[in-house]
Amino acid sequence: MDKFVIRVPKVSKDSSTQQASSSTQETSIDNSVNRLSKKSLFELSDLIVDPGLRKKITEYDSNQRDDIRRAYLQNGPCQPRKHNFPQKNIGGRLGRFNPDWFDIYGNWMEYSISKDAAFCLSCYLFKPDIGKQSGGDVFVTTGFTAWNKRERFDGHVGECDSVHNQALKNYRIKLLASMYCTRFLLRQGLPFRGHDESNDSSNRGNFIELLNFLANHNEVIKDVVVGRIQKNLKLTSPDIQKDIVNVAATETSNIIINDIGDDYFAILVDESRDVPGKEQMAVVLRYVDKKGFITERLLGIVHVTKTTSLSLKAALENLLLKYGLSLSRVRGQGYDGASNMRGEFNGLKIAKNHGDIALFFNLMSNIVNVVGASCKRRDFVREKQAAKIAQALDNGEIQSGRGLNQETNLKRAGDTRWGSHYASIINLINMYSTVVDALEIIEDEGSISEKRAEARVLMDYLYSFEFSFSLHLMKNILGITNDLSLLLQRKDQDIVNAMKQIKSISWQDSVRGPIKILISAVPRAVYLTESQQSRLKAQQITNGHRFRVEIFNQVVDMQLQEMNSRFTEVNSMLLICIACLNPDDSFSAFNKESLINLAKFYPSEFSNVDILALDMQLENYIVDMRSNEEFSKLKGIGDLARKLVETKRNTVYPLVFLLLKFTLILPVATASVERAFSAMKYIKNRLRNRMGNEWLNDSMITYIEKDVFDIVTDDSIMQRFQYMTNRREHL
Structure with missing residues (x-):
């Protein structure tokens, strides 16, 4: 999570840390965390890596604890895997810490070099001070050293109501509450922030007000979010809000990208100015999904400082590269208002x-x-x-x-x-x-x-x-x-x-x-x-x-x-060939020679060998279509594509289906891009004219692609939220 907190390099875990003293570790972490945001409210020198040298989280000022927790979560559990763990006599037998335990309990287990003891990061950060269970504070203050009793680790985790699990449960409830509020506001395209989000303000914004409303109608959320542990970790800061929105948009985009897979697609591009006058370029993908439906999805909104063809091309390539899409898979391009890209035609005026x-x-x-x-x-x-x-x-x-x-x-x-x-x-x-x-x-x-x-x-x-x-x-x-x-x-x-x-x-x-x-x-x-x-x-x-x-x-x-x-001789010939795929009137427009000519428009996909195979495949295809009652009442090539997928005939006639797919992804109009700009003027309005480009893009994707956003699971959002860096703690 780049904006949540600046990345801090892990403590060195090679053998050189074997004899590292506590003062050396403090100096190392002090140099590392000095690269953290200057907005931090606590003394960075107090952030100790070695769990055996830390002071209790409750000893920090309540207004500093959120930043401290974020920093520790960013840094991750202290796990010096290559340390030469010392042996000691335990009940007449030699024993030592086993580094394989990091793999088994890696989401919470820490090891202190100074005390040669195991600690729990989750309990240190989130455990309320309410007594002892499964070892009490041993995994927080003194450390666990009974290496011959590994079952105590499982006992520390305990049942669902254990202190360890309760600490994680509280964190999960808070994150879920913030995520529910974020989902609602994104789907409605509503603003998050208020004029003043302090506790005594009457205009705290939609996010805080909705969170309080949710807490007032849910006792579990109320106890955790607005109860006595509210000041410890609220997960309501603007950075948290933006991170959750970014995660939601990323998960939504990933579903779209996975739906495309390695298939072919067309791009629809248009440009328009937003409320403060910044030039925005919207990119929509048009493709045929796994069920044979024609689909248009918003890929993103990109701010362009220049509207020349080279600038737009560079912005488009960067956006496709961001999502791992290749220009070599593009089989259609539509530029409506982007006249520099389109050429001589620019609107019906x-x-x-x-x-x-x-x-x-x-x-x-x-x-x-x-x-x-x-x-x-x-x-x-x-x-x-x-x-x-x-x-x-x-x-x-x-x-x-x-x-x-x-x-x-x-x-x-x-x-x-x-x-x-x-x-x-x-x-x-x-x-x-x-x-x-x-x-x-x-x-x-x-x-x-x-x-x-x-x-x-x-x-x-x-x-x-x-x-x-x-x-x-x-x-x-x-x-x-x-x-x-x-x-x-x-x-x-x-x-x-x-x-x-x-x-x-x-x-x-x-x-x-x-x-x-x-x-x-x-x-x-x-x-x-x-x-x-x-x-x-x-x-x-x-x-x-x-x-x-x-x-x-x-x-x-x-x-x-x-x-x-708008229709040149080449375009007219292409459209004549496409019309031969029309299934109306029992495929009366079918013409094998025209469809073979259509395949020759795509030499990269249809080699000379493929053309010969297509000739025979078309013969079998038309006999099958005209003799099958299921295909007798189809209207349009869109219905034909869906029926071929439904009956598994897309795998029987792959070359014919590929031709059909190319005709479907040819852009007809850029109406979806225009709809995106209509939504942009709703989301980035006169009162929200200072929205950043990333915030605008994330809000646009989740608002426009609601049907995709709705199938994004809560668990996937929470997992990505915690793993925005490689060292995020697991729930």
Whole structure:
């Protein structure tokens, strides 16, 4: 545990320690512990390695004991294994300490060179001073020297209620209580720290308050955590909290990494700024799990100081190296917002390049800003809209029911999420009359002349035919892209189904139907600006031509160009080959030659010999699939992969299943990365804007991957917590 306490080198255990005196040992440990944190509250020279020379733990100040225990646990039991243990006469026979006992009782047994006696580290650190049992204080103060009575070691450990076990039990209860509180706060994404965590503070933070609540409703925890031994070891410090969170995140990541194993995967990368403006890069892994399910998991959040392609590449390689993942196993890469890595394409924004559409979105933003500029205006809009809904319900124009007619307000569109533009347009259409009323009030009663003038301009635009045309045009276009976006955001979406959805969209037919009514209704004279009127007059074109050709056709063509430009000839050929794996209609799309061509896209995995083997394997595969009733009603290659694993046919047709796996891990969209950034803004919010990078990463992994975090056992967390270094004491 690097941040729990700085590592202290072990006391030398070679033969040179045979004649080491107590003063030499004190000097050695004094030099070692001087490298400990300067924040320590006790005199480091008092930390004695030899258990026979230590003073009682209770003789230290109660405020220092936590640091002392952490230091001793970090250093581990004193076990000079290579010491030349002296012999002595015991009942007429020679006997001496057996170093093999360190292996049997290694988690607690210590040996004192100065006293030639055995001691117990657990009892020294945690045993309450409540009398004698199994030798009383012999394993703490005087030391055990009856080497011919090894059974006394087992007697010292004793039954479950022995002093030795009770000391460890108390420590375990405290650690479990802290871990339960940590689990709850991580799953909810809640902050840990309070403004002041002292006992007399009224704002001690969620962790301390939750721990006290847990203790007040559990007598065992109450006796141990908030009872008379609370001051000895509370396990509630910020360092402890961060260590437990780090352990939880590590165990969660290890489950994900073990699930991938040595298999192939794809990486999805995006970058975004957090609340204080630090650039964060999120990395998500897409792979096929052992049951054949398409899975996307967050690998980590990395702070990048530069967003150049070399910087992002270095950060990505370091993150993969941290978890033992090799770039040679990557078979797909998706970079959404990381434009430096992606190349020429960067978001579906091409329609906004049209001048009239850019003006439309700009004025839409101004409408939201003016109407929602103050709490008073927003309250007026809500009340006005609620009154109109109530009137419509009374007139029977709309139906009431669960989930219907919820309170709505104007939404501000984001720059990167085009789904927000669609929601903003829908809300404006739904609240059109309310917005007009609000602008009229601003124009008549506004206290600032500039705002009154702006409201007048916006009202004129809202009444214009050009606004109505652009509004309904973009509603239909963005409605199509929004439906497609929602489909692609499914974690289990495969590339074949995604392409089917894209091909099923007929932009011209889908948009032209609702819009051509508006085009046919274009009057000879519509509200246009003076510059627009002069341009139409100079070019001698009609209003109908302008709205049909210069706006509608151009915008639709831009959207089509954007979609088509994302698929090169090689990509199109790859997708055609992938489609041959589709099991719909009894594998009607199956084509052996295309699947062999697909295998040639992966020369590292399919050698010439493998290609020949794949040819014969495909013959047997398609006969088996079409003759088996279990595979007759599958929908999509995702279902096919799961069924092959379920029926063990993935081992019968390994080359076919490998092809299937490559098609599944091809990234369709980086929706999981976007979800990670949404969670990041929740965890690292305005009040928690000073979170460190490691703390943020650990919190993100456990919060986003809750289903994996839930299967992490308490024992695994506690064991890793204690073994964050090689010399951590066992429970």
